[in-house]
Amino acid sequence: DTEVTQTPKHLVMGMTNKKSLKCEQHMGHRAMYWYKQKAKKPPELMFVYSYEKLSINESVPSRFSPECPNSSLLNLHLHALQPEDSALYLCASSQFMGVISSYEQYFGPGTRLTVT
Amino acid sequence: ELKVEQNPLFLSMQEGKNYTIYCNYSTTSDRLYWYRQDPGKSLESLFVLLSNGAVKQEGRLMASLDTKARLSTLHITAAVHDLSATYFCAVDLLKSGSARQLTFGSGTQLTVLP
Numbered sequence: 001d002t003e004v005t006q007t008p009k010h011l012v013m014g015m016t017n018k019k020s021l022k023c024e025q026h027m028g029h030r031a032m033y034w035y036k037q038k039a040k041k042p043p044e045l046m047f048v049y050s051y052e053k054l055s056i057n058e059s060v061p062s063r064f065s066p067e068c069p070n071s072s073l074l075n076l077h078l079h080a081l082q083p084e085d086s087a088l089y090l091c092a093s094s095q096f097m098g099v100i101s102s103y104e105q106y107f108g109p110g111t112r113l114t115v116t
Numbered sequence: 117e118l119k120v121e122q123n124p125l126f127l128s129m130q131e132g133k134n135y136t137i138y139c140n141y142s143t144t145s146d147r148l149y150w151y152r153q154d155p156g157k158s159l160e161s162l163f164v165l166l167s168n169g170a171v172k173q174e175g176r177l178m179a180s181l182d183t184k185a186r187l188s189t190l191h192i193t194a195a196v197h198d199l200s201a202t203y204f205c206a207v208d209l210l211k212s213g214s215a216r217q218l219t220f221g222s223g224t225q226l227t228v229l230p
């Protein structure tokens with residue numbers, strides 16, 4: 001199973017709403033990532049979790065709150081977002097140190113978020 | 117700070133023609149990836165290049181890596197319409213502790229015309 005799943009596929013939320021994005025993988029990967037991608041731009045890294053611990057936060061505003069409850073699951077909690085936060089949110093996972101591999105990141109299908 | 121420059125940003129080519137997309141990066145790395153993205157879709161992994169001189173081919177696409185020149189190329193041979201998409205290169209660096217980070221190029225939007 002080389003699949004990363006994300007739910008929901010689409011999300012429309014108001015600026016006062018609280019919502020969550022979910023990402024799941026069952027490849028035994030111990031690194032998981034959140035990216036934000038605006039139209040016609042490359043993905044931008046937001047957060048990296050390594051062994052369920054937050055290891056990189058790319059100065060993301062606190063209205064985005066990541067959570068990694070276990071090695072297979074990654075959540076992104078959203079609160080008080082702005083219209084400019086509308087984007088495609090991509091989750092990815094990869095193997096971790098100690099395994100001789102490419103550390104290739106496998107991407108999920110993404111959640112298309114619209115903030116109204 | 118790592119910079120990854122891709123060119124061209126836009127490429128229109130006739131079916132049957134050949135062309136090369138270039139990816140330059142500013143910091144030493146021996147891991148580089150090429151991804152394809154169709155409109156509204158996620159990223160599809162095309163090639164994983166792990167060492168200097170690595171060359172990979174799949175169908176009409178061939179990717180290479182020159183770590184000394186900090187350059188990767190994606191060569192398209194006899195383009196067909198199905199290759200129309202946006203192509204990203206991404207450089208892999210050890211960021212902090214043992215966490216790795218991908219930095220993407222700006223992408224090349226390829227349109228193959230009949």
